[in-house]
Amino acid sequence: MTAEKILTRNFERADSHTLTAYLETGGYTAWQKAQTLPPAAITEEVKQSNLRGLGGAGFPTGTKWSFIPKNHTGPVYLVINADEGEPGTFKDRYLLERDPHALIEGMLIAARAIRSATGFVYVRGEYVEPYRRFSTAVSEAYDAGYLGKGFDVVVHRGAGAYICGEETGLISSLEGKKGWPKLKPPFPAIKGAFGAPTIVNNVETICHVPHIITRGAGWFASLGTKTQGGTRMYSVSGRVRRPGVYEASVAITLRRLIDELADGVTGNGRLKAVVPGGASAAILRADEIDVTMDVDGLRNAGTMAGSAGVIVMDETVSIPEALMVVARFYAHESCGQCTPCRESTGWIYKMVRRIVEGRGRKDDLDTILDVARRGAGTTICAFYDGAVGPYISYIEKFRGEFEALIDGAGARVVATPASRAATAHA
Amino acid sequence: MSGRDRTDGATRASSRPPTDHAGLEVPAPTVAFSAEQLGEVRRLQGLYPDRRAALLPVLHLAQETFGYISLEVERYVAGLFDLTPAHVHEVVTFYTMFFRAPKGRHVVAVCHNLSCHLAGAPAIVAHLQGRLGIHVGETTADGRVTLQSVECLCACEHAPMMQVDDRYEFGLTPEKVDRILEGLR
Numbered sequence: 001m002t003a004e005k006i007l008t009r010n011f012e013r014a015d016s017h018t019l020t021a022y023l024e025t026g027g028y029t030a031w032q033k034a035q036t037l038p039p040a041a042i043t044e045e046v047k048q049s050n051l052r053g054l055g056g057a058g059f060p061t062g063t064k065w066s067f068i069p070k071n072h073t074g075p076v077y078l079v080i081n082a083d084e085g086e087p088g089t090f091k092d093r094y095l096l097e098r099d100p101h102a103l104i105e106g107m108l109i110a111a112r113a114i115r116s117a118t119g120f121v122y123v124r125g126e127y128v129e130p131y132r133r134f135s136t137a138v139s140e141a142y143d144a145g146y147l148g149k150g151f152d153v154v155v156h157r158g159a160g161a162y163i164c165g166e167e168t169g170l171i172s173s174l175e176g177k178k179g180w181p182k183l184k185p186p187f188p189a190i191k192g193a194f195g196a197p198t199i200v201n202n203v204e205t206i207c208h209v210p211h212i213i214t215r216g217a218g219w220f221a222s223l224g225t226k227t228q229g230g231t232r233m234y235s236v237s238g239r240v241r242r243p244g245v246y247e248a249s250v251a252i253t254l255r256r257l258i259d260e261l262a263d264g265v266t267g268n269g270r271l272k273a274v275v276p277g278g279a280s281a282a283i284l285r286a287d288e289i290d291v292t293m294d295v296d297g298l299r300n301a302g303t304m305a306g307s308a309g310v311i312v313m314d315e316t317v318s319i320p321e322a323l324m325v326v327a328r329f330y331a332h333e334s335c336g337q338c339t340p341c342r343e344s345t346g347w348i349y350k351m352v353r354r355i356v357e358g359r360g361r362k363d364d365l366d367t368i369l370d371v372a373r374r375g376a377g378t379t380i381c382a383f384y385d386g387a388v389g390p391y392i393s394y395i396e397k398f399r400g401e402f403e404a405l406i407d408g409a410g411a412r413v414v415a416t417p418a419s420r421a422a423t424a425h426a
Numbered sequence: 427m428s429g430r431d432r433t434d435g436a437t438r439a440s441s442r443p444p445t446d447h448a449g450l451e452v453p454a455p456t457v458a459f460s461a462e463q464l465g466e467v468r469r470l471q472g473l474y475p476d477r478r479a480a481l482l483p484v485l486h487l488a489q490e491t492f493g494y495i496s497l498e499v500e501r502y503v504a505g506l507f508d509l510t511p512a513h514v515h516e517v518v519t520f521y522t523m524f525f526r527a528p529k530g531r532h533v534v535a536v537c538h539n540l541s542c543h544l545a546g547a548p549a550i551v552a553h554l555q556g557r558l559g560i561h562v563g564e565t566t567a568d569g570r571v572t573l574q575s576v577e578c579l580c581a582c583e584h585a586p587m588m589q590v591d592d593r594y595e596f597g598l599t600p601e602k603v604d605r606i607l608e609g610l611r
């Protein structure tokens with residue numbers, strides 16, 4: 001089930017980013033095939049493959065493409081989300097650096113499906129080397145005649161703002177504005193970049209497309225579960241022996257990912273908790289990791305597949321301290337448009353911080369939970385829901401650890417037997 | 427070295443009269459791109475269906491050229507786009523990679539998010555502060571290094587890590603940090 005490498009098959013080659021290497025391993029043959037297919041047939045194939053967006057929301061890709069209005073005659077844009085910023089995620093960096101032509105070929109095919117003549121690739125500002133590698137590949141693709149004949153690619157650099165990863169924030173930023181998300185509807189497929197119908201897809205999502213065209217929807221669907229096809233790239237970090245990027249079926253269990261691919265837990269060797277889908281996913285306890293990593297599997301487990309950034313914590317990790325770090329991130333990155341998000345992220349960070357510093361108050365935990373629950377679902381974009389998931393799950397699942405700090409057990413919990421006991425009956 | 431020093435001798439290629447977006451007369455900007463850079467500005471503006479979309483790329487160019495984005499640079503860039511200086515200011519202040527005051531010759535941005543935290547980022551931050559004799563957010567007196575602590579740079583498999591100018595530095599230890607700092611002139 002985990003044996004086949006698709007997206008990462010060329011990663012070991014030192015020259016994997018070059019056009020020569022890409023052509024040697026069958027590159028651009030899917031594009032040749034796609035040119036013989038009607039656009040609607042490409043979309044249908046992607047639908048049948050059960051490919052779901054790998055940027056965070058897990059939306060079915062073919063279905064999204066079919067939302068482009070059929071009778072539309074003006075420009076349609078394809079926008080690639082390479083703003084990778086979800087804490088714990090680093091897969092798109094590998095794809096941009098080690099297989100940039102896979103993204104270009106996927107874009108050519110996707111553009112044909114949605115009848116787009118222009119694609120924008122929005123790369124986070126800090127990714128200077130990935131930006132250079134990808135830009136070089138784009139030049140190669142122009143010289144070789146893949147680009148510039150009905151489809152152009154513009155590579156665009158961001159300037160440091162997590163919220164520009166949210167698709168409508170990304171579009172605002174691409175248009176030269178601050179990255180403020182917009183209320184949906186209208187969805188980008190109806191009114192997106194520069195007011196035109198726009199498909200926003202993640203880098204990894206689009207890199208799958210050439211393989212679906214070459215090997216067929218049935219093959220891709222069979223790699224995964226009933227509702228999600230394929231493999232995906234898991235970014236595994238934190239307290240594991242071998243942190244790194246691993247490609248495996250979306251149906252692999254979290255336990256196998258940690259024990260077999262990342263070679264097990266470090267620290268004191270005993271697992272305490274895992275964040276399975278980037279920082280914005282609710283945390284899982286050690287006894288909750290026999291779940292499959294597909295979108296629906298993790299949703300049923302009360303968390304989310306998100307960007308598949310897996311952050312592992314052993315028993316010596318202080319959960320309140322981890323929440324403080326995550327809460328600081330949300331306080332810093334809120335764009336400030338919506339009152340619940342702007343105010344709560346700041347105040348909750350301050351409260352978690354004072355708890356960690358031993359100055360917590362009796363009712364702090366209930367206040368945080370109350371504020372978090374009230375604000376969920378009330379904001380313009382999903383950023384705040386992404387903050388609420390950690391706030392609630394860290395506190396509900398490890399309440400004893402927080403209470404021990406509030407009751408004056410010390411400034412920091414560092415896996416004292418007392419804190420373990422507190423967690424056990426939490 | 428301030429950004430303005432570097433503009434000495436640069437061509438004043440703008441043929442625009444010194445008026446603002448509303449047509450009011452304003453003092454001519456004291457910063458300017460070279461003729462070649464203005465060509466690059468026009469090329470960037472031509473890449474998008476709406477030329478204003480080139481604002482971020484042009485601000486990156488402005489920061490490389492002038493060292494940081496002063497109010498004066500904002501006003502100059504606004505003129506290149508027929509945008510209000512207020513719009514440009516709003517954009518500049520929104521993004522973390524634009525500096526609004528002179529920065530050091532090198533920028534050291536150490537990641538403090540979760541995976542790096544779990545791998546000892548607080549000790550790395552403390553070590554950097556001690557070695558440089560400054561706090562996060564400050565620049566050394568000799569203008570050599572600006573120190574920042576930033577959110578996830580998405581290289582968590584190599585935690586703890588930091589960005590030094592354009593480069594990612596992985597698997598930091600105090601010794602490795604010292605070696606990297608010695609290389610910054």
Ligand SMILES: Cc1cc2nc3c(=O)[nH]c(=O)nc-3n(C[C@H](O)[C@H](O)[C@H](O)COP(=O)(O)O)c2cc1C
Binds near residue numbers: 052054059083084200
């Ligand atoms: C706060 C926030 C941050 C996001 N960051 C990213 C990101 O860095 N990369 C990404 O591809 N999608 C990100 N997304 C998801 C995008 O909004 C969008 O769903 C995705 O790019 C669509 O592509 P996909 O369908 O191929 O996944 C983010 C969403 C939210 C709410």
Ligand code: SF4
Binds near residue numbers: 181
């Ligand atoms: S939820 Fe937060 S990040 Fe999203 S638009 Fe509202 S304030 Fe901005």
Ligand code: FES
Binds near residue numbers: 538543577579585587
């Ligand atoms: S947490 Fe530091 S690079 Fe991701």
